[in-house]
Amino acid sequence: MELTVDYIQERLLENFGEEISFFLDPYDMLNFETPKEKNLKVLQFLFDDEKLNFRFLTDICAVHYPSEKGRELAIVYHLHNLRDNVRIRYKIFTSIESPDIFTATNIYECANWMERETYDFFGINFVGHPNLKRIQNVDEMDYFPMRKEYPMEDQTRIDKDDEMFGRGGSVI
Amino acid sequence: MSDLIFPNIKLPDGSLEKKTTTLNMGPTHPATHGVFQNILEMDGERVISSEQTVGYIHRAFEKIAERRPLYQITTLTDRLNYCSSPINNMGWHITCEKLLKIQIPKRVDYLRVIIMELARISDHLICNSIVGVDTGALSVFLYVMQYRELIYEIYEEICGSRLTTNIGRIGGFERNFNDTAFSKLEKFLKEYPHVLKEFEALLQRNRIFMERTMGAGPISADRALNYGFTGPNLRAAGVDYDIRVHTPYSSYQDFDFKIPVGTTGDCYDRFLVRNQEMWQSLSIIEQAYQKVQEFKGAEAEVFHADTPEYYLPRKQDVYTKMEELIWHFKIIMGETKIPVGEVYNSVEGANGELGFYLISDGGRTPYRLHFRRPCFIYYQAFNEISRGCMLSDAVIILSSLNLIAGEMDA
Incomplete structure (x- = not known):
């Protein structure tokens, strides 16, 4: 039998009941959300279930929504059932003050670097991660650059004397 | 103690007492083929464990993309896997078209398939010949380089550039393929099978090459999936996952081709899978070229979709109409608003599933754009698959994984 969106929805509701909320994306795949404490339970359930069989973690990334108080950071998991070729998107939200999330490295080996990257750019603290340190940026960096409060440099600024990049300084 | 022996060299404490050697491979080392570092812990000539450092050429593409209108992001995607940038470009256009709900004419799809498969051939050709170089066969690499040149000349004819192509636009191509492009393509299709056969003859049953690559860096299908392997590396481990077949994009369903798979996932299997994929790509290009030629009359001139909101008009029309x-x-000033939505779209890149996760909040630029870069994800497995192998094998494993620093660091 083909794995349908309705069936996935039904199974998730059966197991997680009230805590799960769905929103169907008109573009591509089933989206759902749970409280952040549940993330490992949900991922493990999706991994273990014989029928659902979401055993391939495509990607982990984070999104920053500064205006949504108490749930500023979203962590997005893209999961893939390779056997039936179904993708789902699972989101959890956390406040920016205590961005603690359980790590998925025990389920998916590949989550290791994805979580390190997410930590590096958004400062999400993956509890239980074996080696949570910066991966793309320098270790000394003391902020999380992909958060929205760090805008990119104004391209029209002229106060910076930077000969190499042809901005400011003397115009010949 | 180390102070007494090497007064000028500051060694970490305990370096001399321990039984193993720490060896730095990279960041700039001829064997890494890119800027990334491997800190190997060696027992004699065997690798016990390794630690990877990436990020030396991190350029914050995801941050930059948050300030650019969609069409300006294409140039960023060029610089991910720069050995096959047309695939990245097309992947990005297809993602945008999915968000903007643009229907693409068949002819454009076929032209895109031609370009993408050419890019796949050039990428696999480089990767496989580099494996040859690392096993000590330099001549193969130099020999095939001139045929990659033919592919680059075709790009040049279509878009004007060679490596970072910025090929195509949202909705199609910037111009129709000219006759020179097609004649160069014909030349390539005629000459290349012979070269590929010769390339295979030089390496495939070469005893030295086989001894060096067989059993080097094997991975089981189960571990490969757990490590997020995709592309030829996953197929070498025996999983027939190919996005071109699983979720066809750009009319790949119209073509007849096979997915080559390996069994052991070692360097030799990865090499064979890439070689076979080049044959399949050649056959796809031939089919696509045939289909392109079947268009007659006005249809044969179609090279973009009819979407004035996103596709730049012809220059002479801009001046007169x-x-x-x-x-x-509106397009140049970035005034066009993008519809609200979230899409994930992936294409079969030359080294795996290249995904684009695009979130739009209705502004002019993406709210968030995330690239799923295949080699960033599967490079983690290097520690596991290189454990216990010789140093010279570690070099081959690195090159046969097809790691591209530009893609890893984004």
Whole structure:
């Protein structure tokens, strides 16, 4: 039998009941959300279930929504059932003050670097991660650059004397 | 103690007492083929464990993309896997078209398939010949380089550039393929099978090459999936996952081709899978070229979709027609709003599933754009698959994984 969106929805509701909320994306795949404490339970359930069989973690990334108080950071998991070729998107939200999330490295080996990257750019603290340190940026960096409060440099600024990049300084 | 022996060299404490050697491979080392570092812990000549450092050429593409209108992001995608940038470009256009709900004419799809498969051939060709170099066969690499040149000449004819192509636009191509492009393609299709056969003859049953690559860096299908392997590396481990077949994009369903798979996932299997994929790509290009030639009359001139909101009008129309002038202005100034939505779209890149996760909040630029870069994800497995192998094998494993620093660091 083909794995349908309705069936996935039904199974998730059966197991997680009230805590799960769905929103169907008109573009591509089933989206759902749970409280952040549940993330490992949900991922493990999706991994273990014989029928659902979401055993391939495509990607982990984070999104920053500064205006949504108490749930500023979203962590997005893209999961893939390779056997039936179904993708789902699972989101959890956390406040920016205590961005603690359980790590998925025990389920998916590949989550290791994805979580390190997410930590590096958004400062999400993956509890239980074996080696949570910066991966793309320098270790000394003391902020999380992909958060929205760090805008990119104004391209029209002229106060910076930077000969190499042809901005400011003397115009010949 | 180390102070007494090497007064000028500051060694970490305990370096001399321990039984193993720490060896730095990279960041700039001829064997890494890119800027990334491997800190190997060696027992004699065997690798016990390794630690990877990436990020030396991190350029914050995801941050930059948050300030650019969609069409300006294409140039960023060029610089991910720069051995096959047309695939990245097309992947990005297809993602945008999915968000903007643009229907693409068949002819454009086929032209895109031609370009993408050419890019796949050039990428696999480089990767496989580099494996040859690392096993000590330099001549193969130099020999096939001139045939990659033919592919680059075709790109040049279509878009004007060679490595970072910025090929195509949202909705199609910037111009129709000219006759020179097609004649160069014909030349390539005629000459290349012979070269590929020769390339295979030089390496495939070469005893030295086989001894060096067989059993080097094997991975089981189960571990490969757990490590997020995709592309030829996953197929070498025996999983027939190919996005071109699983979720066809750009009319791949119209073509007849096979997915080559390996069994052990070692360097030799990865090499064989890439070689077979080049044959399949050649056959796809031939089919696509045939389909392109079947279009007659006005249909044979179609090279973009009819979406004035996103597709730049012709320059002469901009100067003479009011409406075109308005569209041109709106697109160039980035005034066109993107519809609200979230899409994930992936294409079969030359080294795996290249995904684009695009979130739009209705502004002019993406709210968030995330690239799923295949080699960033599967490079983690290097520690596991290189454990216990010789140093010279570690070098081959690195090159046969097809790691591209530009893609890893984004």
